[in-house]
Amino acid sequence: MGNTSGVAWRTEPPGLGAIPTTDAEAALVFCRALAACLAGPEPARPLPQPVVSVVIPVYEEENNLLALHSRLTSVLAQAEPEYEIIFVNDGSRDKSGEVLQAVAEQDPRVLVIELARNFGHQVAISAGLDYARGRAVIIMDADLQDPPEVIPDLIAKWREGYEVVYATRAEREGESWFKVFTASLFYRLIYRITDVKIPLDAGDFRLLDRKVVNVLSKMRERHRFPRGMAAWVGFKQTGVPYRRAARFSGETKYPFRKMLRLAINAITGFSYFPLQLATYIGFVAAGLSTIAIPVVVILRLAGNNSFFGQATTLIAVLFLGGVQLISLGILGEYIGRLYDEAKGRPLYIVRDEPADKEG
Secondary structure (H helix, E strand, O other), rough: OOOOEEEEEEEEOOOOOOOEEOOOHHHHHHHHHHHHHHHOOOOOOOOOOOEEEEEEEEOOOOOOOOHHHHHHHHHHHOOOEEEEEEEEEOOOOOHHHHHHHHHHHOOOOOOHHHHEEEEEEEEHHHHHHHHHHOOEEEEEOOOOOHHHHHHHHHHHHHHHHOOEEEEEEOOOOOOOOHHHHHHHHHHHHHHHOOOOOOOOOOOEEEEHHHHHHHHHHOOOOOHHHHHHHHOOOOOOOOEEEEEOOOOOOOOOOOOOOHHHHHHHHHHHHOOOOHHHHHHHHHHHHHHHHHHHHHHHHHHHOOOOOOOOHHHHHHHHHHHHHHHHHHHHHHHHHHHHHHHEEEHOOOOOOOOOOOOOOOO
């Protein structure tokens, strides 16, 4: 059908109709439509940077997550409304992943990072720090032993100018005397034998300024001890005492075996004392031997039969053999860590990450 509008048209790309040549207003509309087609869809705008990010490693905590989210959002709404919550699901075998995804669908400020397997609590913390975008990042556990109600105190100290604000455990509820004793002993031992003065009775519950997070993200060692790493980087630090609550539900994910491994990682990661201890024992054994040689000779010449027979020799050999094996074991711990670092494997593997994660 011919053109009956009195406007002259030219052939143009399909989908936009003919190009008007005599009607200025129609030509302007056409040009705008053509520009929009050529530009394509408008790129998604990046989310504004939150003031506070809360990083929570999760391993089989399905019964704690809803209560944790409720208390946490209630506290943050009053303390700092511009926030995000990052849950790192560390290979949970229960329904923690399903609960977290349901929470994330209801709350746009919740991000869920699914690791491909269980990489461990310390690595899960590092994964959360890598994804956190806040100007301050708070690390806490998912079992509600770290009360969300302490967060306003951490933020207040940060606003005073402190760059690391750690929470110190003034009291511990629901923990056996053995765990309290061994934890206290560990903190005081690591404080004395390391060059870095790690705060006493302070766990992973803390606030880190963005500057500190950026530095920690560059430290990619495999055997990690985040509370020691946070002390090592320096910056302006202070503590906030709090009453550590009993676990909300479920069982502890840190039995004695994991606590011992964490202690070994802490000692070998921040101290050469075990290597020096082997040297000290060697010098002591050599010194005792040097003293014992003339004593035994004199006793033999005097006719004393106390050192005759093989029993004394066997005891001495067993003692020195034990010292040597312990020394080899200590060397093995350090060499094994060098081997792990040399392999250069990723610190963690993400199975599913938030779609709006930038970069």
